[in-house]
């Protein structure tokens with residue numbers, strides 16, 4: 655079952671008009687929320703980020719947080735699987751094609767749930783490969799906009815080269831991945847690029863920094879240069895659906911000794927423990 659504009663229905667029965675501004679302009683925002691043991695993970699944080707994205711495109715939030723919680727609960731209950739991921743999509747609605755905001759139009763709200771794929775065991779053991787590319791996206795990457803054409807093209811560069819992700823560099827500094835946040839490790843210190851308009855403030859990014867702080871793992875939030883990225887001892891990728899993954903090959907060069915490193919192992923274990931607490935709680 656999916657949710658579309660106040661109604662629950664099978665996805666085959668869900669349609670939107672061609673004049674939806676999401677279709678015409680990519681005028682909307684979205685969220686992806688993992689669900690473990692039928693409980694949405696870090697939901698409060700996802701709803702705060704959703705509000706930030708809506709503010710960023712000057713669209714009024716169509717639901718209160720209680721209303722969102724209620725709708726998401728019903729979606730989770732109506733879909734199979736203990737572990738799911740929710741995709742929540744809001745556009746500025748349906749109107750005659752004109753760039754300017756339409757008056758008196760209701761937003762389109764679409765939510766679906768899909769089974770949450772387990773991060774592949776093999777990649778956790780050996781690590782994944784990534785490539786780098788110039789970050790040519792707009793400069794409001796803190797808004798989770800549905801207009802993802804630059805991300806799509808950048809990610810496809812990785813697929814074309816049989817890599818997992820494209821790591822983005824803007825003006826010689828690391829920003830993030832095409833669909834993930836990126837950390838590096840140098841001399842046993844976890845380094846994270848600071849949140850800014852040039853990256854999405856990842857929910858998993860926050861969890862990783864909280865776990866580092868709570869477990870006396872040395873960490874620093876600061877700008878990371880392209881050279882530092884290439885010379886890193888470890889590179890870690892985070893996202894809600896991929897959790898934490900080690901990147902062991904960058905542009906076909908081994909990262910550090912080419913194997914998943916100690917900080918990856920430590921943070922991955924802490925993340926699993928944190929998820930388990932969430933499931934019990």
Ligand code: PMP
Pocket residue numbers: 686830831832833834835853854855856857858859892893894895
């Ligand atoms: N950056 C971008 C561009 C993304 O698409 C994602 C995935 N949603 C992330 C970072 C990671 O964010 P999160 O940890 O909230 O999934």
